[in-house]
Every structure is written in structure tokens, then in C-alpha cells.
Amino acid sequence: MAEQQRLTATPDQRAVLRRAWPHMRDHKRGIVTALGCSAAATLTAVAVPAVIGAGVDQLLERDRAGLMTAVAVLAALAVARLVLFRQAELLLTTVGERVVRRLRDLAVKRLSRAPLRFLEAHPSGDLLRRTTTEIADLANFVRGQLPDVLTVAGYLLFTTVLLLTYSPLLTLVLLVVFVPAIVCVLRLFKRVANPAFAAEAAAAGTVATTYRELVQSREMLQTSGGVGFWRQRFLEDSEHRYRSARRSQRSLFVISLSRVVQGVTTAVLLLVGGWLADEGTISVGAVVVFVLATRQLFDSATQASNLVGQLQLTLVGLARLLDLLDVTSGRLGADDGDPANTDQADKAYEADEADEADDASTHKEFVTAARGPLEVHDVHYSYVTATEVLHGLSLRIAPGERIGLVGPTGAGKTTLAKLVTGLYTPDSGSVSYDGVDLRDLTPRELRTRVVLVPQRVHMIDGTVLENLGLVPGNPDEDRVRTAVAHLGLTDWVAGLDEGLHTRLGGGEGMLSAGELQLVGLVRAALVDPAVLVLDEATADIDPETAHRLEAAIDTLRADRTLIVIAHRESTIARLPRVVRLDEGSVLVRSP
Numbered sequence: 001m002a003e004q005q006r007l008t009a010t011p012d013q014r015a016v017l018r019r020a021w022p023h024m025r026d027h028k029r030g031i032v033t034a035l036g037c038s039a040a041a042t043l044t045a046v047a048v049p050a051v052i053g054a055g056v057d058q059l060l061e062r063d064r065a066g067l068m069t070a071v072a073v074l075a076a077l078a079v080a081r082l083v084l085f086r087q088a089e090l091l092l093t094t095v096g097e098r099v100v101r102r103l104r105d106l107a108v109k110r111l112s113r114a115p116l117r118f119l120e121a122h123p124s125g126d127l128l129r130r131t132t133t134e135i136a137d138l139a140n141f142v143r144g145q146l147p148d149v150l151t152v153a154g155y156l157l158f159t160t161v162l163l164l165t166y167s168p169l170l171t172l173v174l175l176v177v178f179v180p181a182i183v184c185v186l187r188l189f190k191r192v193a194n195p196a197f198a199a200e201a202a203a204a205g206t207v208a209t210t211y212r213e214l215v216q217s218r219e220m221l222q223t224s225g226g227v228g229f230w231r232q233r234f235l236e237d238s239e240h241r242y243r244s245a246r247r248s249q250r251s252l253f254v255i256s257l258s259r260v261v262q263g264v265t266t267a268v269l270l271l272v273g274g275w276l277a278d279e280g281t282i283s284v285g286a287v288v289v290f291v292l293a294t295r296q297l298f299d300s301a302t303q304a305s306n307l308v309g310q311l312q313l314t315l316v317g318l319a320r321l322l323d324l325l326d327v328t329s330g331r332l333g334a335d336d337g338d339p340a341n342t343d344q345a346d347k348a349y350e351a352d353e354a355d356e357a358d359d360a361s362t363h364k365e366f367v368t369a370a371r372g373p374l375e376v377h378d379v380h381y382s383y384v385t386a387t388e389v390l391h392g393l394s395l396r397i398a399p400g401e402r403i404g405l406v407g408p409t410g411a412g413k414t415t416l417a418k419l420v421t422g423l424y425t426p427d428s429g430s431v432s433y434d435g436v437d438l439r440d441l442t443p444r445e446l447r448t449r450v451v452l453v454p455q456r457v458h459m460i461d462g463t464v465l466e467n468l469g470l471v472p473g474n475p476d477e478d479r480v481r482t483a484v485a486h487l488g489l490t491d492w493v494a495g496l497d498e499g500l501h502t503r504l505g506g507g508e509g510m511l512s513a514g515e516l517q518l519v520g521l522v523r524a525a526l527v528d529p530a531v532l533v534l535d536e537a538t539a540d541i542d543p544e545t546a547h548r549l550e551a552a553i554d555t556l557r558a559d560r561t562l563i564v565i566a567h568r569e570s571t572i573a574r575l576p577r578v579v580r581l582d583e584g585s586v587l588v589r590s591p
């Protein structure tokens with residue numbers, strides 16, 4: 001199998017903010033203003049013990065004017081603090097929400113363009129979780145805890161500086177007793193919590209996958225009697241998730257050791273501070289400042305310990321999201337190495353901007369002719385299972401030619417259909433249309449030149465009209481009606497409850513396999529492709545729908561190349577050339 005980048009359940013969490021920077025840099029000014037405001041707000045809080053300390057000294061010296069000034073400053077600080085904190089919170093959440101929105105949009109865009117092989121290689125629940133729950137967690141963190149994280153970091157820094165100006169010796173005592181002990185506690189926590197939280201996120205992804213399988217395959221599970229097996233698997237996944245959640249909760253216990261560290265530090269501080277005041281080295285006011293500021297320091301440390309768990313979870317989620325963005329950037333080859341490289345992230349970011357411009361210019365010139373030959377040259381292909389499915393397959397299909405692909409189950413017909421429509425790229429060899437490798441066509445040109453009508457046409461939750469119009473160029477109702485009429489399907493549409501406006505609430509469940517293929521054919525008619533690949537439905541199709549399908553295909557094929565993966569004898573009989581595949585090689589060509 002060709003090298004392809006894969007998602008990691010527990011991606012590298014180092015330098016996660018550096019990796020996220022390309023997504024934040026457009027908001028540099030907002031971020032700097034928000035950080036500045038947050039720092040100013042924190043300073044107003046840090047200054048309070050200093051002003052109280054000064055007030056105490058003035059009280060002891062019976063300086064009434066000085067005391068009144070201290071009281072006035074305290075009042076001013078209280079007002080400034082209120083305003084600045086609110087403003088900082090507002091600025092931070094605004095800029096944070098913008099960054100999160102960008103990440104969410106990018107993740108959805110990149111996933112929608114991700115190669116089919118990539119999507120097949122990853123559990124859908126995991127992809128879903130990375131792009132929904134984990135982004136929602138990130139948004140909640142930005143709204144709820146990010147301002148606190150910055151405030152706490154500011155407190156710790158500014159309070160240390162303040163204390164140093166009062167008594168370097170006492171500050172040193174505080175730092176020597178407090179910092180190493182608290183660092184040990186936090187390190188231990190990180191060691192225990194990192195894998196625990198990452199495992200919890202991965203286990204939640206597995207539960208989502210299993211649940212999604214039930215929803216998608218409910219009919220099959222009920223008819224085959226496989227519900228019991230599925231339930232057993234769900235219970236096991238759920239149990240695993242429960243255990244991993246317990247493990248990450250248990251890891252939070254480590255952080256409560258910080259309270260012991262605080263108690264010991266206060267005792268040592270009181271001892272040394274009392275002795276220094278007794279010696280006359282520092283004033284009583286300075287001791288008051290130390291007592292109040294150290295309290296603030298501890299409160300910040302306690303708050304930090306509560307926030308660390310949340311921050312940890314958010315960083316794991318962010319790392320998993322960035323992993324998804326790196327792997328699906330589509331511009332990074334397998335040899336590009338470390339996805340944490342900011343240059344690469346920058347390139348991918350610029351590529352996305354360029355893609356956006358490409359999408360906007362819908363009239364960009366196509367490089368291939370409206371009708372041309374399709375050539376498959378020495379194609380090899382393997383799935384993630386690493387067993388090669390196609391072994392050096394070559395085939396040339398002239399413009400307007402009609403061929404049938406036949407062969408036993410598992411011969412590789414559907415795989416070939418996905419290769420010639422550019423849904424898969426070959427491990428080696430090439431597939432070209434009009435002499436241009438499909439990989440060199442823009443998605444829009446590719447989807448216009450070669451169209452696949454799969455065995456089971458997928459529908460979105462919406463009206464028939466919306467489903468028929470899922471093609472490049474967003475066709476309006478008139479164009480859809482014209483295409484329907486062109487294929488002779490007006491009476492079929494009229495027979496639906498509300499015609500084109502019938503809502504397909506349950507997605508494709510409301511239409512039969514044959515009707516779903518009719519939808520696929522209308523989509524193809526709206527595109528006017530050069531090559532139409534039809535993977536014939538294997539399900540029983542009622543004679544009326546079968547007749548409609550045949551008539552629509554006859555109308556559509558006109559001067560187009562038609563490749564039919566034929567399952568019915570009647571179809572094979574109607575095709576002038578048949579290619580028989582067996583175990584990934586062309587066995588027989590007829591005539």
C-alpha cells in the first residue's frame with residue numbers, strides 16, 4: 001500500500017500552541033490587545049496587598065493623610081479591576097471564538113476533501129469526535145477557562161515580582177519551599193494525566209463509532225439478528241470508556257497534594273517572616289503584604305491546579321484536531337516529516353487560502369476537452385489491509401465507447417470504478433482523462449469530467465430537489481426539472497408525495513435501490529460528464545424502475561463514455577464490449 005499519513009489516537013502534545021499559531025496569526029492584534037488588557041487587570045489585583053501593606057504602615061505611624069490616600073487607591077483599584085477584567089474577558093473570548101471557528105471550518109473543509117482511502121482507514125466516530133465534541137470542548141474552554149488561565153499565570157508572575165521588591169530573602173524562602181514541591185506535584189500529575197486523558201478521548205471515539213454503526217446499519221443488524229453481537233461490543237466499549245474516565249478522574253487526586261505543599265509553606269513563611277520582623281529587617285506592613293500576597297499566590301496555585309486538568313484535556317483535543325488538520329492538509333507528502341513543523345503548517349494554511357480562491361472562481365478554464373479517452377496504465381492498488389487488489393491493470397477506453405465490467409465478487413470492479421473516477425489514487429501507475437492525470441485536475445474539473453453513480457447512492461437529509469442538485473455549480477430548480485424531464489423521469493418525480501419538494505427525512509431509506517440510482521443519474525445529467533461510470537445496483541429492482549433506469553441510461557449515454565459494472569445478464573447483453581476482471585487483472589476482453 002502506498003504510504004499515507006494516518007491519524008494518531010494520542011498525538012504529540014508538545015509545541016501544540018506553536019503548531020496552532022498559523023491559525024491564530026490573523027488575529028495577532030486582537031490577541032495582543034486581549035493579553036495586554038488581561039495583564040493590566042491582573043496588575044490591579046496584585047497591587048491590592050501592597051496598598052493594604054502601605055496603609056497598615058501609615059496606620060502604625062498615625063499618618064491619617066497617607067491612610068486616606070491608601071483607601072482611595074484601593075477604591076480606584078477595585079473599580080479599575082472590575083472594568084479591566086470584564087474587558088479582558090470579552091476581548092479574549094471574542095478572539096478565541098474566531099480562532100475556534102476557523103479551526104472548525106478548516107477541519108470540515110479538509111475532511112470533505114480528504115481522500116476516500118483516508119476516510120476508510122479511520123473509524124468514522126473518531127473523525128466525528130475530532131470535528132464536533134473536541135472542537136466544542138475547545139470553544140467551551142475559550143469561553144469558560146481561558147481568561148482564568150491567563151489571570152492565574154499573571155498572578156503567579158506579578159506577585160512573585162512584588163514580593164521580591166519587599167524582601168528578597170523571604171521571597172527566596174517562599175520560592176525554595178513552595179516551587180520545587182509544587183513542580184513535583186504538577187510533573188507527577190502530567191505523567192499520570194497525559195496518557196489518562198488521551199486514552200479517555202480515544203475510548204470516547206470508539207464508543208461514537210460503535211453507536212454510529214448501529215444507526216447506519218440498523219436494518220441489517222435487525223434482519224441478520226446481529227443486534228446482540230453489537231450490544232455486546234457496545235457494552236465492552238462503554239465499559240472501557242468508563243474505566244478510562246475513572247482513570248483520568250483518579251489522576252486528578254494527585255493535584256490535591258498541592259494543598260499539603262501550601263500548608264507547609266505557610267508555616268515556614270510565618271516562622272522566618274516573624275523572625276525577620278523581630279530583627280527589624282522588614283516592616284510589619286511588609287509582613288502583611290507577604291501574608292496577603294502569599295494567600296493570593298496559593299489561591300492562584302489552587303485555581304491553577306483545578307485548571308490544569310481542563311487545560312490538559314483541551315490541549316489533548318487541540319493536538320488531536322491539529323493532527324487531523326496536518327494529515328488532511330493534502331499538500332504534505334508522506335516524506336514531509338514532522339507535522340509539528342510550523343513552516344509546513346504555514347504552507348498548508350496558504351494552500352487553503354488558495355483553494356478558497358479556486359472555489360470562488362467557478363469559471364476557471366478547464367484543461368481537458370469535453371470528450372476524451374480514459375486510460376488506465378499499469379495500476380496497482382491496495383487497501384489498508386495491505387493486500388494488493390489490482391495488479392498492474394491497464395485499459396484504454398475511447399471517447400463514446402460503452403463497456404461492461406464483469407467478474408466474480410471481490411475481483412476489484414468497484415475498486416477500479418473508484419480509481420477511474422479519481423476517488424482513489426493508484427499506489428503506482430496512472431489514470432488519465434484526455435491525456436491528463438486525474439491527480440492534476442482540480443476537484444471541480446474532475447467531478448465534471450468523470451462521474452460515478454455508485455451501487456448505493458447516498459443522500460443527505462433534505463428535499464429531493466436538494467439531493468438532486470448535489471453537483472458542482474448549485475443548479476437551480478429549473479435546471480433540475482429540465483434534467484429530470486430529459487431523462488424521462490418527470491412522472492416518477494410527480495409520483496413522490498410533494499414532487500421535487502418531498503422531504504427525505506430518513507435520508508436514502510425512503511427510496512428503493514433503483515430509485516436511488518435514478519437520483520444518481522439525474523445528478524450525472526446535470527453535470528454532463530464525458531465519462532459515466534455506473535455501478536449497477538445488485539438489489540432486486542422492480543420492473544418499472546428497471547425500465548426507467550435503462551431508458552435514462554440510454555438517454556444519458558449519447559456521445560459519452562459509459563462504463564457499467566454489470567451484475568445483470570440483460571445489461572451485459574446490451575453492451576458492445578465486456579472486460580472481465582479476475583483477482584485484480586484483466587482476464588478477457590471481448591469482442
Ligand SMILES: Nc1ncnc2c1ncn2[C@@H]1O[C@H](COP(=O)(O)OP(=O)(O)OP(=O)(O)O)[C@@H](O)[C@H]1O
Nearest residue numbers: 120383384385389408409410411412413414415416
Ligand atoms: N474499503 C475497503 N477496505 C479494505 N478492503 C476492501 C475495501 N473495499 C474492497 N475491499 C476488498 O478489495 C477486494 C476487491 O473489492 P471490490 O469491491 O473492488 O470487488 P468487486 O469486484 O467490486 O466485488 P463486488 O462485485 O462484490 O462488488 C475485495 O477483496 C474486497 O474485500
